[in-house]
Amino acid sequence: MIIVSDKTVLVLGAGIGGLVAARELRRRLDPTDRVVLVDRRSTSSFAPSLLWVMSGQRRADQITIDLRRLRRRGIEIVTADVLEIDAARGKVSTREGGLAFDRLVVALGADLAPDAMPGFSEGAHNVYTIEGATSAGEELRGLREGRVVVLVTRTPYKCPAAPYEAALLAEAVLRGRGVRSRCSIDVYTPEPYPMPTAGPLLGGAVADMLDERGITLHAQTTTESIEPDSREIVLAGGERVGYDLLLGVPPHRAPDVVRDSGLAAESGFIPVDRGTLATPAEGVFAIGDVTTIPIAGEKFLPKAGVFAEGEAMVVARRIADDLGGRRPGAVFQGKGSCFIEMGDGVAAFAGGDFYAQDEPKITLRRPGRHWHLAKIGFEQYWKRRWL
Numbered sequence: 001m002i003i004v005s006d007k008t009v010l011v012l013g014a015g016i017g018g019l020v021a022a023r024e025l026r027r028r029l030d031p032t033d034r035v036v037l038v039d040r041r042s043t044s045s046f047a048p049s050l051l052w053v054m055s056g057q058r059r060a061d062q063i064t065i066d067l068r069r070l071r072r073r074g075i076e077i078v079t080a081d082v083l084e085i086d087a088a089r090g091k092v093s094t095r096e097g098g099l100a101f102d103r104l105v106v107a108l109g110a111d112l113a114p115d116a117m118p119g120f121s122e123g124a125h126n127v128y129t130i131e132g133a134t135s136a137g138e139e140l141r142g143l144r145e146g147r148v149v150v151l152v153t154r155t156p157y158k159c160p161a162a163p164y165e166a167a168l169l170a171e172a173v174l175r176g177r178g179v180r181s182r183c184s185i186d187v188y189t190p191e192p193y194p195m196p197t198a199g200p201l202l203g204g205a206v207a208d209m210l211d212e213r214g215i216t217l218h219a220q221t222t223t224e225s226i227e228p229d230s231r232e233i234v235l236a237g238g239e240r241v242g243y244d245l246l247l248g249v250p251p252h253r254a255p256d257v258v259r260d261s262g263l264a265a266e267s268g269f270i271p272v273d274r275g276t277l278a279t280p281a282e283g284v285f286a287i288g289d290v291t292t293i294p295i296a297g298e299k300f301l302p303k304a305g306v307f308a309e310g311e312a313m314v315v316a317r318r319i320a321d322d323l324g325g326r327r328p329g330a331v332f333q334g335k336g337s338c339f340i341e342m343g344d345g346v347a348a349f350a351g352g353d354f355y356a357q358d359e360p361k362i363t364l365r366r367p368g369r370h371w372h373l374a375k376i377g378f379e380q381y382w383k384r385r386w387l
Helices: 016-028 047-055 067-073 130-140 162-176 200-212 305-323 369-386
Strands: 008-012 034-039 043-045 064-066 076-079 082-086 091-094 097-100 103-106 146-152 183-188 215-218 223-227 232-235 240-242 245-249 284-286 335-343 346-353 361-368
Touching: 008 016, 008 097, 016 034, 016 067, 016 103, 016 305, 016 369, 034 067, 043 047, 047 130, 047 162, 047 335, 047 369, 064 067, 067 076, 103 305, 130 162, 130 245, 146 162, 162 183, 162 200, 162 215, 162 245, 162 335, 200 215, 200 335, 200 346, 200 361, 284 305, 305 335, 335 369, 346 369, 361 369
Parallel strands: 008 034, 008 103, 034 076, 103 284, 146 183, 146 245, 183 215
Antiparallel strands: 043 064, 082 091, 091 097, 223 232, 232 240, 335 346, 346 361
């Protein structure tokens, strides 16, 4: 039996998850089916390389992607803000008009919300943006002495290793410039230890990496505000911490359109089946940072690109099988890994099973140059495969 589908699959968001979902859907779906990718911007940045912009190993244009080039792959691109998601009626409203869908993939991510931390926009370099990573790098390479602070303002946040990588890379830049002895580096975070979802063994290992480089970790510290005029962080209880250069991780929140969609939990993020990534709404899936997925130990799956990519692959296969008249069988297994850049051309690598029954089972590999080279290889592979 030949099935002619002629359906529309709509993908909202062109981060890692959305890009992978759109490309994999286009590869697997019948040519009569439409794949439409919607994002507020016409470009996207490869987030895993943002800190290389800060450290001077990449230029901003080297990690910036023009989404319009995906049109030659048969993907329709709509550059517009998403205003409303009506899952029950199968429609999405954008500033460029309405879009009907037969299947929907919500990959809108977690919005950066610097406004939720008083003084952040004026006092900190937001290392989760191209602009912030660029300005942080410029100031880092001009600093002669003083105190560098890496600040995690709130949890949850995406890319759990990033603040600690930022501290290690900043240390390497200052040491390479010969000014490290005149600079101190501190990390302030509300977390009990680095990357707590992965467990205390990995967290302790990352803390040791910081300690070996003379970086002071201040865990379980809550920030109330930032005072840009005096260059101070105000902690809960009133303690003030001075800084000369502040590298910040801003608060994150679910996009307003997701909060108002009827798909979200109280947190604002979307609960999904952890194997299929299906939402309670028929034909609607959510992937990546916009989701909330419980795992063992009363924790939640980290917000990280590696999970968004794996989830996108599963969802694309399930949608393609469904529309093609086949029984969907792909299931997301909760496996994930990440590189931890340490500077000096050295990195560590950690990965494992985040869906393990009692607690995530994660292994940290010994740091070495080969892991740094592997991350470079991964960056190039990703661009070739998905763009």
